[in-house]
Amino acid sequence: MSEWGEPVYRAQQIWQGLYRQYWSSPEQFTNIPKSVRMLLAENLEFKALSLATTLNSSDGQTVKSLFKLPDGKSIEAVLMRYEKRNTLCISSQAGCAMGCVFCATGQMGFKRHLSSGEIVAQVMYYAFLLHGENAVVTNVVLMGMGEPFHNYDNTLAAIDRLNDPQGYNFGARRFTISTVGLVPAIRRFAAEKRQVNLAISLHAADDDLRTSMLPVNKRYPIDDLLAACREYIAATGRRVTFEWALINEVNDTPEQAILLANKLKGMLCHVNAIPLNPTLGYSGQATTHERAEKFKQILNGHGIPCTIRLRRGIDIQAGCGQLASQL
Ligand code: SAH
Ligand code: SF4
Secondary structure, eight states, X not given: OTTTTOOTHHHHHHHHHHHTSOOOSGGGOTTSOHHHHHHHHHHOOOOSOEEEEEEEOTTSSEEEEEEEOTTSXXXXXXXXXXXXXXXXXXXXXXXXXXXXXXXXXXXXXXXEEOOHXXXXXXXXXXXXXXXXXXXXXXXXXXXXXXXXXXXXXXXXXXXXXXXOTTTTOXXXXXXXXXXXXXXXXXXXXHHTTOSOEEEEEOOOSSHHHHHHHOGGGGTSOHHHHHHHHHHHHHHHOOOEEEEEEEBTTTTOSHHHHHHHHHHHTTOSEEEEEEEOOOOTTOOOOBOOHHHHHHHHHHHHHTTOOEEEOOOOOGGGTOSTTTTGGGO
């Protein structure tokens, strides 16, 4: 603004237009002179994403959007409505380099990192949509496409921007970053002592099984990963969530549950288990209700809290990467 010879408070007016009014094109900025609006239109890009497809689940509670990026690549974001919460699941990359065998995003490979603006724009898209219904986003999870800690700087820059009290003012504690387990990034995150929640995709309790499902485990085996998680807990006092996609006869066995309970003993943590969402490129199937319950009971019996999550939006391919991989 100062380069354009405008008073510095113009920047604040534009920031508030973007993050408080949810404006997304220059002509909407009626709080600034028309001449400045024209400068905005000529010099700045307002649209980081364009909507390509929207799908609503049959119960109307889950909405999935596929966005096209300026270079033609696609990403997805999902809104899950609960009774008292509106949780967004957003992407940090187009595709993913980590190659987890059961994951549709992993199966498509890495395309590119998202910019911080492209991450922010997914949230603002749904913030605007909910605003129209007199509702608000209550939680944001980085569990869409991509590995957020592989794109550390842009992901954290996006969280910081959304967190800005002068702007969208979305509390750090309402974000959750989910990682496949990049140990150096977890250590860095712990040292930064952020209030952001951390979820770890564990999925297996011994290294052979985990490496066969998540190749990254070769580089960062389970014990190193759990040591980094303990560092995070010690640094922040925050509870870690371990994610576990229950795959029939693979990692839903009593043996895995007991092994897991022993590994997590004494840790401030919680296990979030969800039946596998089967994908085209992987032959594994979802666990059964009975096997999931047994898995949970074993963990609970060892004093480890465990919740079996419901799968949402299955009828709209709202599992990680499942819509983009069909296009
Ligand atoms: N890359 C990050 C975040 C995105 S994936 C990570 O891996 O943690 C979000 C979660 O969905 C992860 O726990 C991932 O393991 C899980 N997931 C991926 N594919 C799945 C599938 N087909 N069924 C169930 N969970 C899946
Ligand atoms: Fe990437 Fe996460 Fe999918 Fe693994 S589970 S391939 S880290 S998006």
